[in-house]
Amino acid sequence: MIADFDVSSDWHVAAPYGFLRGLRHEQPVFHSPHLGAYVLTRHEDVRAAYGDAKRFSSAGSLTISRSLTQATRDRLGEHGSFLSSFVANVDPPDHTRLRRSVSRAFTPRAVAAMEERFRRLNEDVLDRVEPDGRADFVPGLGHIPSTKLTARFIGVPESDEEFVKSHVKDWFMLFLSPQPADRQLELADSFLEYLAYVDRLVAARAAAPQDDFTSLMTSLIGSELTHREVVELISTILLGGNDTVPNQLGNSVYRLLRENIWPVPADLTQNAVEECMRIDGASLGSFRYAITDIDLHGVTIPAGALCLLSTDSAAHDETVFDDPETFRIDRPNADAHMTLGYGIHFCVGAALARLQLRTALDVLGERLPGLRLAPGQPIAYRKSIVGRGLPALLVEWD
Numbered sequence: 001m002i003a004d005f006d007v008s009s010d011w012h013v014a015a016p017y018g019f020l021r022g023l024r025h026e027q028p029v030f031h032s033p034h035l036g037a038y039v040l041t042r043h044e045d046v047r048a049a050y051g052d053a054k055r056f057s058s059a060g061s062l063t064i065s066r067s068l069t070q071a072t073r074d075r076l077g078e079h080g081s082f083l084s085s086f087v088a089n090v091d092p093p094d095h096t097r098l099r100r101s102v103s104r105a106f107t108p109r110a111v112a113a114m115e116e117r118f119r120r121l122n123e124d125v126l127d128r129v130e131p132d133g134r135a136d137f138v139p140g141l142g143h144i145p146s147t148k149l150t151a152r153f154i155g156v157p158e159s160d161e162e163f164v165k166s167h168v169k170d171w172f173m174l175f176l177s178p179q180p181a182d183r184q185l186e187l188a189d190s191f192l193e194y195l196a197y198v199d200r201l202v203a204a205r206a207a208a209p210q211d212d213f214t215s216l217m218t219s220l221i222g223s224e225l226t227h228r229e230v231v232e233l234i235s236t237i238l239l240g241g242n243d244t245v246p247n248q249l250g251n252s253v254y255r256l257l258r259e260n261i262w263p264v265p266a267d268l269t270q271n272a273v274e275e276c277m278r279i280d281g282a283s284l285g286s287f288r289y290a291i292t293d294i295d296l297h298g299v300t301i302p303a304g305a306l307c308l309l310s311t312d313s314a315a316h317d318e319t320v321f322d323d324p325e326t327f328r329i330d331r332p333n334a335d336a337h338m339t340l341g342y343g344i345h346f347c348v349g350a351a352l353a354r355l356q357l358r359t360a361l362d363v364l365g366e367r368l369p370g371l372r373l374a375p376g377q378p379i380a381y382r383k384s385i386v387g388r389g390l391p392a393l394l395v396e397w398d
């Protein structure tokens with residue numbers, strides 16, 4: 001008998017691959033009572049659904065897993081539907097307009113210009129921790145450069161970085177994972193404080209523009225964007241920088257050290273990044289709503305139903321990736337994963353994410369060629385439906 005998704009259990013977050021394989025073979029359209037969603041697991045189905053925004057809607061898809069109490073909703077007031085106009089959470093034509101605006105900040109030139117800064121941020125962290133000979137990779141090495149790069153990109157002053165970091169974490173927890181009632185209220189307060197902060201930042205840049213993302217987006221208020229859209233964009237991109245890239249880096253370093261591939265040979269770094277994203281993706285999939293009844297593999301997904309497009313399963317689909325549970329640094333089609341999405345919502349920060357992962361692996365390999373896992377540590381992934389990441393990863397070096 002096929003089990004169900006169970007994000008609260010360790011097997012599910014650590015190694016769901018036998019389960020997902022069973023779904024691909026036996027129930028490629030699986031109705032999960034636990035998720036309250038129809039789950040697509042085959043690579044070709046997941047790809048087709050991402051590519052079919054006319055039948056698979058993103059409207060409201062990011063806010064599905066929240067289970068806010070009435071008291072929390074009252075506390076949040078008009079902000080209870082936060083993210084309702086975030087670019088990943090809307091359909092065309094709003095999506096087309098928002099995407100056009102946000103893309104202006106991610107031109108190839110703008111992204112390439114961040115490489116040197118990011119390299120330096122990694123060097124700075126290493127200058128500090130290298131003499132220690134050991135660290136918890138996640139908070140000690142992995143998070144700091146990405147968080148700082150994103151803060152500079154957005155225009156958050158260095159003195160506010162810690163504030164932003166802790167508040168971003170809080171709102172992520174509030175909206176994207178179920179929390180007990182009293183914890184929800186604490187998180188809601190933290191979130192409201194954070195919104196007020198972003199509002200102040202937008203007002204400051206409207207008065208005195210600088211060379212940063214907030215100034216660029218603020219200059220579009222009134223012509224292309226609303227004030228709320230700008231606040232949601234800034235908040236969410238800060239989250240992107242604080243969470244997704246460091247999670248992917250942690251997963252990647254854990255994988256590479258386990259496979260004894262360290263330091264990563266320079267000519268293979270790019271493919272190593274893709275293979276790490278394939279086998280240990282920091283994003284596990286995206287939610288969509290069926291716009292009409294959708295018939296697939298003998299199942300009718302009813303109009304209005306929630307669907308999970310499991311990129312995690314697609315990345316382990318043996319019809320696309322030979323021997324999918326084996327890490328192959330030179331896998332020719334490693335980049336056929338959809339960990340960065342696919343179609344009109346394809347990650348707008350993809351080039352920046354790849355640049356950071358490549359650069360971090362390069363610098364870490366150069367500076368810590370003897371990096372290894374600390375022996376005997378328990379490894380436990382965070383419990384989440386949409387993201388895989390390690391809260392801690394103890395490493396040592398000579």
Ligand code: HEM
Binds near residue numbers: 237248344348
């Ligand atoms: C390894 C790191 C990252 C992963 C795994 C990741 C993953 C994803 C995925 C799966 C989507 C598609 C969501 C959907 O279709 O519903 C997406 C969209 C998006 N990502 Fe990323 N992302 C990463 C890094 C970043 C970074 C660094 C930024 C910005 C600095 C960013 C900004 C965005 C934005 C704004 C969207 C929405 C695009 C749209 O809806 O058109 N991401 N990302």
